[in-house]
Every structure is written in structure tokens, then in C-alpha cells.
Amino acid sequence: MKPGLYIVPFVTLAVILLIRAELLGKRQQRFIFKPAATLLVIAAAGLSLLDPTPNLIYSVGVLVGLVLSLGGDIALMFDESDKAFAIGLGLFLLAQITYTVVFTLLGRFSAWDALSGLLLTAAGIAFYRLLEDKLGKLRGPIIVYMLAISVMVNRAVSTLWSPIFHPGQATMIASGAVLFYMSDVILALNRFWKPCSYSRISLALYYGGQLLIALGASAFGGL
Numbered sequence: 587m588k589p590g591l592y593i594v595p596f597v598t599l600a601v602i603l604l605i606r607a608e609l610l611g612k613r614q615q616r617f618i619f620k621p622a623a624t625l626l627v628i629a630a631a632g633l634s635l636l637d638p639t640p641n642l643i644y645s646v647g648v649l650v651g652l653v654l655s656l657g658g659d660i661a662l663m664f665d666e667s668d669k670a671f672a673i674g675l676g677l678f679l680l681a682q683i684t685y686t687v688v689f690t691l692l693g694r695f696s697a698w699d700a701l702s703g704l705l706l707t708a709a710g711i712a713f714y715r716l717l718e719d720k721l722g723k724l725r726g727p728i729i730v731y732m733l734a735i736s737v738m739v740n741r742a743v744s745t746l747w748s749p750i751f752h753p754g755q756a757t758m759i760a761s762g763a764v765l766f767y768m769s770d771v772i773l774a775l776n777r778f779w780k781p782c783s784y785s786r787i788s789l790a791l792y793y794g795g796q797l798l799i800a801l802g803a804s805a806f807g808g809l
Contacts, residue, residue, distance in 0.1 A: 659674075
């Protein structure tokens with residue numbers, strides 16, 4: 587079994603404790619378990635460098651994206667501040683761009699890209715129309731971020747047709763990107779549309795998505 591898989595139970599525990607802290611309003615615990623969970627995901631990706639033949643483009647690129655995500659996670663813990671939210675959004679935008687570059691370099695362009703692109707465009711337009719009246723000064727940054735994460739998912743899906751990835755690995759990467767996308771949708775709906783007591787599920791989707799992308803680095807040659 588690849589070393590990165592040994593990290594999975596620890597990430598799961600950290601996320602469960604984080605969600606519990608969020609539900610109970612335990613702010614100090616939140617400041618512990620959120621960065622801890624992300625650091626564990628970073629460790630899972632970093633362990634891929636111990637593989638006999640790691641793909642350095644994927645491993646290093648994903649590590650850069652995860653470190654940027656860590657910064658975004660920390661900024662978003664101060665969610666009562668619009669400035670902190672904007673900083674977090676900017677860091678996650680850079681993470682999305684990094685992932686997009688990696689998936690583009692290693693993925694493959696095909697006719698299926700048009701289908702996924704159309705679906706993501708339709709979803710993005712519908713989502714924007716739902717929120718546009720409540721975005722305020724963040725309207726521009728939100729539009730840019732929506733475009734970036736949509737392109738990231740499109741390029742992640744392109745790995746399904748790339749000879750560089752085996753089918754199980756590409757499925758992990760594409761599924762991870764979709765989970766990441768879904769977590770951001772829930773986060774935005776909770777902040778800009780209607781607060782929801784079940785919005786913490788976004789944390790499970792977010793960390794599940796990031797972990798799948800991170801474990802993809804160790805899947806070259808099979809898990």
C-alpha cells in the first residue's frame with residue numbers, strides 16, 4: 587500500500603473534529619483542526635515523492651496548490667471579515683490556476699471537453715444569477731473565481747482520456763475536482779444566499795476532494 591493512504595484515517599478524524607467544532611461553535615478548536623486537516627492532505631501528496639518513479643509535474647504542482655489552499659483555509663477562518671474572505675478567495679484562485687496548469691500539461695484535449703465545458707458554463711450562469719444581487723463589491727472576484735474553478739474541473743475531467751493516468755487514478759482526480767467544486771458552491775450559497783445549518787457538509791466535500799487530488803500523486807503505477 588502506498589504511504590499516502592496511511593494518512594487517510596488521520597485526515598478523516600481531523601475533518602470530523604473540525605465539523606464538530608464548527609457545529610458547537612468551538613472557535614479555538616476550529617483554528618486547530620482546519621489547518622491540521624490541510625497539513626495532513628499536504629503530507630499525503632508529499633509522500634508521493636518517496637515513490638520509485640514519481641511524476642514530478644503532478645506532485646510538485648499539487649503540493650503548490652495545496653500550500654496555497656492552506657493559506658486560503660486560514661484566511662477563511664476569519665469569515666466575518668470581507669477582507670479576509672477576499673484574501674482567501676485570491677489564494678484559492680491561485681490554487682485553482684495551479685491545478686489547471688498541472689491537469690492541462692498531463693491531460694488530453696478531446697471532444698468531451700466541449701460537453702463538460704457546456705455543463706459547467708450552464709451551471710455557472712445559473713449559480714451567478716441566483717447570487718448576483720447579493721455579491722456587492724465581491725461580484726468581480728467571484729466571477730473570476732467561478733471561471734477558474736470551472737476550467738479546473740474541465741481540465742481535471744480531461745485526465746480521464748490521458749494515457750499518462752490509469753482509469754482509477756483519473757477517476758480519483760476528476761471526482762476530487764468535482765467535490766471541490768461542490769464544496770465551493772455550498773460555501774457561496776451559505777454566505778451570499780441563505781445561511782444553512784447543514785453547510786458544514788462543504789468541509790467534508792472540500793477535504794474529500796483535496797485528498798483525492800493529493801492521493802492521485804501516489805497513484806502513478808497503481809496504488
